[in-house]
Amino acid sequence: MKEFDDAAATKARNRQAELTKPPGSLGRLETLAEFMAGWQGNARPRIDRAQALVFAGNHGITAQGVNPFPPEVTAQMVANFEAGGAAINQLCRVAGADLSVVAMDLDRPTADFTQGMALEVPDLVASIQTGKDAVDPDADILLLGEMGIGNSTVAAALAAATFGGTAADWVGPGTGADEAIMQRKIAAVDAGLKRHKGAASAASILGSYGGREQAAICGAVIRARELGIPVILDGFICCAAAGVLMVNDRNALDHCLIGHASAEPGHRRLIAVLKKEPVVGLDMRLGEGTGAAVALLILRAALECHNGMATFAEAGIG
Ligand SMILES: Cc1cc2ncn([C@H]3O[C@H](COP(=O)(O)O)[C@@H](O)[C@H]3O)c2cc1C
Numbered sequence: 001m002k003e004f005d006d007a008a009a010t011k012a013r014n015r016q017a018e019l020t021k022p023p024g025s026l027g028r029l030e031t032l033a034e035f036m037a038g039w040q041g042n043a044r045p046r047i048d049r050a051q052a053l054v055f056a057g058n059h060g061i062t063a064q065g066v067n068p069f070p071p072e073v074t075a076q077m078v079a080n081f082e083a084g085g086a087a088i089n090q091l092c093r094v095a096g097a098d099l100s101v102v103a104m105d106l107d108r109p110t111a112d113f114t115q116g117m118a119l120e121v122p123d124l125v126a127s128i129q130t131g132k133d134a135v136d137p138d139a140d141i142l143l144l145g146e147m148g149i150g151n152s153t154v155a156a157a158l159a160a161a162t163f164g165g166t167a168a169d170w171v172g173p174g175t176g177a178d179e180a181i182m183q184r185k186i187a188a189v190d191a192g193l194k195r196h197k198g199a200a201s202a203a204s205i206l207g208s209y210g211g212r213e214q215a216a217i218c219g220a221v222i223r224a225r226e227l228g229i230p231v232i233l234d235g236f237i238c239c240a241a242a243g244v245l246m247v248n249d250r251n252a253l254d255h256c257l258i259g260h261a262s263a264e265p266g267h268r269r270l271i272a273v274l275k276k277e278p279v280v281g282l283d284m285r286l287g288e289g290t291g292a293a294v295a296l297l298i299l300r301a302a303l304e305c306h307n308g309m310a311t312f313a314e315a316g317i318g
């Protein structure tokens, strides 16, 4: 497991102080460069290869009528990703990220978590491994996203099981739930929390509620940490998935940035418990990794300044 390299981060901070600008004037662009320096172990961090991984899965909880769009849309969107027609394709292109989509047994939805375990142990273990194996060891940064109809309900259940609070605290409109769907979402999460109230480890929480893509996100976050690759998480659904790892290790997400503040209300609560400031806030609420891809543009801006600017000495200023 790679840890934050304080010496590289300090060197980066010292360099920021020497660049031709008033100290601190690039604001968070400066601290983002330091973050990258520490996690890459390099005072001049680079993003030559940005990898974006979108994990897709289907969910038995959709039987409870928690989703405005039908579950068929998951596979249809995967086809759209492969054809280049989704928002994430455009954003990865402009941000310079290589996108891979990992469809996880879409014809075999997880079990309805109000009725039993969403994922049996072998399926859970295999899904975590799929996430680990998908990470390119040569990546300089990893962006994570998901696609799965029903996922805003799964995310609410995972967040409540991990961080406490009621179903109503975490449930939001997702793709556009009306009042009736909202009530069914809250009832489904409540029922799940009752059924699985003994779930106390990351593995038991992931197995209880699923899904495969959430388990894969956890696997990718763990693998990136082993490899010393910083991660950009997407919005509510992605953060709720990765957040489960904090049950076992409260520092498990130290190498992760939150790409954006989603408009999904539960994300605000999640951001507060994760104690991280999102890179951007654009009122997006899509998923797919789109907020992470927009954040990569900002990160690239930060590193262009960090690496390309002249120092006061070089420019003969001051
Ligand atoms: C066309 C379309 C494209 C999407 N891309 C991401 N999501 C997002 O919506 C889903 C969660 O919302 P809910 O819980 O309301 O089903 C996830 O798949 C998420 O990635 C989409 C949803 C739709 C309909």
Ligand SMILES: O=C(O)c1cccnc1
Residues within 6 Å of the ligand: 152, 173, 174, 175, 234, 235, 236, 237, 238, 262, 263, 264, 267, 284, 285, 286, 287, 288
């Ligand atoms: O923030 C998210 O991840 C999100 C919000 C609404 C719908 N899909 C995803």
